[in-house]
Amino acid sequence: MSLTNASPADAAQAAKSASHVLQTLPAATRNEALAAIHDGLAAARDDILAANARDLELARVAAADGRLSQSLVSRLDLGKKGKWEDMLKGILDVRDLEDPVGRVTLRTRLDDGLELERVSCPIGVLLIIFEARPEVIANIASLAVKSGNAAILKGGKESTESFIAISRVISTALESSRVPNGAIQLVTTRDVIPQLLALDRYIDLVIPRGSNELVRYIKDNTKIPVLGHADGICSTFLEASADPLLAAEVIVDAKTSYPAACNALETLLVQESALSTIFPLVASALAAKGVELRCDAKTKTAALANASPELAAKVVDAVDADYDTEFLAYTLAVKAVADVDEAILHINTHGSKHTDAIITADKALAEQFMASVDAAGVYWNTSTRFADGMRYGFGTEVGISTNKIHSRGPVGLEGLMIYKYKLRGNGQVTAAYGEAEGQKRFRYEQLPL
Amino acid sequence: MSLTNASPADAAQAAKSASHVLQTLPAATRNEALAAIHDGLAAARDDILAANARDLELARVAAADGRLSQSLVSRLDLGKKGKWEDMLKGILDVRDLEDPVGRVTLRTRLDDGLELERVSCPIGVLLIIFEARPEVIANIASLAVKSGNAAILKGGKESTESFIAISRVISTALESSRVPNGAIQLVTTRDVIPQLLALDRYIDLVIPRGSNELVRYIKDNTKIPVLGHADGICSTFLEASADPLLAAEVIVDAKTSYPAACNALETLLVQESALSTIFPLVASALAAKGVELRCDAKTKTAALANASPELAAKVVDAVDADYDTEFLAYTLAVKAVADVDEAILHINTHGSKHTDAIITADKALAEQFMASVDAAGVYWNTSTRFADGMRYGFGTEVGISTNKIHSRGPVGLEGLMIYKYKLRGNGQVTAAYGEAEGQKRFRYEQLPL
Numbered sequence: 001m002s003l004t005n006a007s008p009a010d011a012a013q014a015a016k017s018a019s020h021v022l023q024t025l026p027a028a029t030r031n032e033a034l035a036a037i038h039d040g041l042a043a044a045r046d047d048i049l050a051a052n053a054r055d056l057e058l059a060r061v062a063a064a065d066g067r068l069s070q071s072l073v074s075r076l077d078l079g080k081k082g083k084w085e086d087m088l089k090g091i092l093d094v095r096d097l098e099d100p101v102g103r104v105t106l107r108t109r110l111d112d113g114l115e116l117e118r119v120s121c122p123i124g125v126l127l128i129i130f131e132a133r134p135e136v137i138a139n140i141a142s143l144a145v146k147s148g149n150a151a152i153l154k155g156g157k158e159s160t161e162s163f164i165a166i167s168r169v170i171s172t173a174l175e176s177s178r179v180p181n182g183a184i185q186l187v188t189t190r191d192v193i194p195q196l197l198a199l200d201r202y203i204d205l206v207i208p209r210g211s212n213e214l215v216r217y218i219k220d221n222t223k224i225p226v227l228g229h230a231d232g233i234c235s236t237f238l239e240a241s242a243d244p245l246l247a248a249e250v251i252v253d254a255k256t257s258y259p260a261a262c263n264a265l266e267t268l269l270v271q272e273s274a275l276s277t278i279f280p281l282v283a284s285a286l287a288a289k290g291v292e293l294r295c296d297a298k299t300k301t302a303a304l305a306n307a308s309p310e311l312a313a314k315v316v317d318a319v320d321a322d323y324d325t326e327f328l329a330y331t332l333a334v335k336a337v338a339d340v341d342e343a344i345l346h347i348n349t350h351g352s353k354h355t356d357a358i359i360t361a362d363k364a365l366a367e368q369f370m371a372s373v374d375a376a377g378v379y380w381n382t383s384t385r386f387a388d389g390m391r392y393g394f395g396t397e398v399g400i401s402t403n404k405i406h407s408r409g410p411v412g413l414e415g416l417m418i419y420k421y422k423l424r425g426n427g428q429v430t431a432a433y434g435e436a437e438g439q440k441r442f443r444y445e446q447l448p449l
Numbered sequence: 450m451s452l453t454n455a456s457p458a459d460a461a462q463a464a465k466s467a468s469h470v471l472q473t474l475p476a477a478t479r480n481e482a483l484a485a486i487h488d489g490l491a492a493a494r495d496d497i498l499a500a501n502a503r504d505l506e507l508a509r510v511a512a513a514d515g516r517l518s519q520s521l522v523s524r525l526d527l528g529k530k531g532k533w534e535d536m537l538k539g540i541l542d543v544r545d546l547e548d549p550v551g552r553v554t555l556r557t558r559l560d561d562g563l564e565l566e567r568v569s570c571p572i573g574v575l576l577i578i579f580e581a582r583p584e585v586i587a588n589i590a591s592l593a594v595k596s597g598n599a600a601i602l603k604g605g606k607e608s609t610e611s612f613i614a615i616s617r618v619i620s621t622a623l624e625s626s627r628v629p630n631g632a633i634q635l636v637t638t639r640d641v642i643p644q645l646l647a648l649d650r651y652i653d654l655v656i657p658r659g660s661n662e663l664v665r666y667i668k669d670n671t672k673i674p675v676l677g678h679a680d681g682i683c684s685t686f687l688e689a690s691a692d693p694l695l696a697a698e699v700i701v702d703a704k705t706s707y708p709a710a711c712n713a714l715e716t717l718l719v720q721e722s723a724l725s726t727i728f729p730l731v732a733s734a735l736a737a738k739g740v741e742l743r744c745d746a747k748t749k750t751a752a753l754a755n756a757s758p759e760l761a762a763k764v765v766d767a768v769d770a771d772y773d774t775e776f777l778a779y780t781l782a783v784k785a786v787a788d789v790d791e792a793i794l795h796i797n798t799h800g801s802k803h804t805d806a807i808i809t810a811d812k813a814l815a816e817q818f819m820a821s822v823d824a825a826g827v828y829w830n831t832s833t834r835f836a837d838g839m840r841y842g843f844g845t846e847v848g849i850s851t852n853k854i855h856s857r858g859p860v861g862l863e864g865l866m867i868y869k870y871k872l873r874g875n876g877q878v879t880a881a882y883g884e885a886e887g888q889k890r891f892r893y894e895q896l897p898l
Contacts, residue, residue: 020797024820108842114831116841123853124823204853225674225854246876253878348469370871371473374573382563382874391879392565392870393557393893404572404653405674406855409870421841421858422819425831427695429702430840444842 008195011152011185012202015125018182019150023122025178027099033145033177034095040173041138041166042088051165052078052134059158068158075132076159087135094142097395100413101148107447111440113426120417122148124204127196129154129218131210134162141170141184143398147416152185152203154196164188197222207399212326227415229402231326231352232262234384237343237369238282239360240274246381247278247359248285254357254383256289260328262400263355263387267323267333269343275302275336287314291330294318298336323350340365344372351375353402355387376402376409457644460601460634461651464574467631468599472571474627476548482594482626483544489622490587490615491537500614501527501583508607517607524581525608536584543591546844549862550597556896560889566871571597573653575865576645578603578667580659583611590619590633592847596865601634601652603645613637646671656848661775676864678851680775680801681711683833686792686818687731688809689723695830696727696808697734703832705738709777711849712804712836716772716782718792724751724785736763740779743767747785772799789814793821800824802851804836825851825858
């Protein structure tokens with residue numbers, strides 16, 4: 001690992017060279033390196049927390065001056081209960097995952113002595129750009145080493161001291177391992193993001209970990225594939241046959257269990273025939289949790305009919321932009337739709353392909369909704385907040401992708417892998433195969449994996 | 450299918466809407482549409498060949514004036530022996546492939562009554578830009594319908610008449626099917642490629658079918674993911690333990706069986722200790738086929754020692770750029786390397802991640818080469834020309850990808866698919882799960898597929 005003041009191009013070139021070695025290391029070697037990182041960090045706890053305290057002090061001053069948000073200060077704090085322990089445990093959790101490298105996913109005997117094999121392998125060089133949270137360095141370095149990918153890490157300036165302290169430890173730990181030095185590049189020079197984003201000849205995948213603005217900036221300024229999502233505009237369609245209590249519980253969870261998350265509910269679509277039956281209970285439950293309801297005319301009328309003062313105070317008029325907005329707050333856009341078709345059309349037009357749900361007792365409608373909505377996650381009678389790599393059982397999460405190719409939805413280690421085809425022969429030539437007389441035919445015998 | 454003079458944005462928006470319907474159609478419906486396309490084309494043979502003859506006439510005039518290459522004229526000719534029949538057969542072959550839609554690749558019981566399923570689904574809207582070959586329209590329309598993707602087709606101007614004739618037939622055939630009209634958009638207005646490439650809000654994947662220049666232009670001018678390859682700089686490393694006859698046969702096949710193909714050999718790396726033993730036979734075999742050898746100093750000396758006049762006439766000095774050139778002709782760059790490590794380094798620096806081979810009798814060296822070379826195809830003792838979807842047994846080929854994500858190497862229907870996660874519950878909420886007292890744990894029970 002290099003903590004580098006080298007130019008971004010030199011760092012990226014070094015990462016590319018190192019990736020060619022790293023991809024050939026056996027799992028045991030990569031796992032040993034992860035154990036060394038864990039032990040090194042555990043031993044350096046006091047130094048790192050002291051560095052983090054210096055970052056925090058500067059950040060608190062900046063927050064007091066209004067130059068930094070309070071939530072960013074909070075994300076910066078490595079000393080927060082359980083955070084340090086979680087970071088260390090995360091490294092061992094990644095180490096203990098099944099090796100993603102070298103999995104054979106296809107074996108075909110093309111002809112006698114000519115066998116084709118498709119084998120999983122690392123993508124190459126990852127560029128990870130993140131904002132405040134310093135523990136992301138350890139997390140991402142672990143994922144990179146485990147998956148056999150080199151990585152270039154660029155952190156936010158607010159966590160510089162923590163970043164350098166953690167980096168030094170990881171660097172020393174990796175020096176004692178067979179993972180090549182250049183495999184993890186830590187770029188601390190400032191204002192290099194545009195330069196890094198131009199290095200598509202060395203960098204194979206960008207993973208942004210931060211605000212929507214950061215992700216959008218990156219997507220708009222690079223030719224390198226970006227794994228992640230800018231927006232998480234998740235919708236739920238409340239269908240007329242839904243169980244009212246179930247609907248209220250699921251919708252309240254989706255909106256309020258963590259409103260700042262990308263998988264939180266942002267738009268509620270209500271079937272017109274449910275406006276006077278189920279919707280009032282749901283609206284009341286949301287208002288009781290402090291959720292402001294931005295309603296169109298029909299849902300407003302329905303919400304205000306016999307509304308408690310508590311609910312009435314939370315109902316406001318929606319504007320068009322509300323249906324394209326990720327509020328990340330106790331705010332919900334609400335709209336009436338005639339039926340499942342209109343709900344699907346609305347979501348496919350305004351959604352962000354993240355996660356969308358239907359609440360209904362009708363299985364056929366649920367299946368239609370799940371088949372027709374174009375999103376990474378399509379849910380029936382449950383909360384959009386389940387869209388998460390840990391909750392899906394992937395063990396770790398690289399991010400949540402709203403891309404249409406490669407990896408979609410919560411992405412685990414699998415998203416850092418690609419494959420290569422190995423073809424082993426003993427002198428076969430293509431000119432010998434064909435349909436003409438005297439030519440050979442392929443056998444195409446599928447072999448066990 | 451619409452043969453449209455609409456604006457590119459309108460065409461793309463219509464394709465996106467249609468894709469939401471197309472993705473829900475059952476396999477039988479999609480297959481019926483393919484049969485209808487096949488039958489329609491078969492019935493319209495004479496009209497289409499007449500239109501093609503008009504294109505050919507214009508192209509021959511242009512070629513005579515030097516405004517068009519002879520090889521393009523040849524690619525344009527639908528009347529060439531077997532081409533029409535192959536086009537028709539290709540449609541039925543695609544129809545008869547296993548349905549790629551709706552395959553379940555993961556099923557996990559997260560908790561009682563809460564089941565996660567990962568299901569293959571179409572990507573959405575494909576933009577296919579191709580040059581002269583008019584049969585590509587039928588080929589791509591078939592792949593799109595089979596895979597449940599909408600497609601926007603933009604052909605080269607040289608095949609306009611053929612394109613319009615085939616399009617009308619496909620359009621009529623699809624009108625008799627349940628595939629929505631907008632699912633295949635044929636854009637015939639000129640100079641619209643830059644506009645299409647800007648429509649990343651509607652188009653999910655671009656597949657260029659044409660020259661390296663076309664592909665490079667597209668890759669450089671869009672944010673939409675591009676599936677394909679600009680260069681095919683394939684190398685073979687001739688190791689000292691190789692069987693000389695096997696080496697000569699494989700290398701001659703790789704270079705000469707179809708030099709214009711992307712999987713043809715462009716660079717031969719020769720181990721220094723094989724220069725006086727195996728290389729002369731290989732060089733003579735290549736020269737006998739008319740291959741010009743662009744040699745560095747060491748390989749030149751070796752080639753000229755005791756060379757026949759035939760061989761001597763084919764040996765010329767290489768310049769640096771030769772090792773980064775896709776000749777697509779009877780020309781081969783040749784270079785001496787000390788060992789497998791230097792060969793790997795050369796390929797990882799100069800190659801295009803397409804297909805590279807080692808010729809050796811040493812299994813350990815072969816495995817090292819295949820693990821270390823970063824390419825879609827890594828071969829042992831066989832010809833790079835095997836890199837082909839039909840030869841791999843994929844039944845059809847969308848193209849060959851040198852990308853590092855999504856699909857790599859020869860790409861069949863699988864490359865046109867992505868997946869979505871379906872989560873079916875009965876009112877579960879995320880707040881109920883966690884490590885705290887009274888919270889539930891996930892079960893993560895893997896279910897049979």
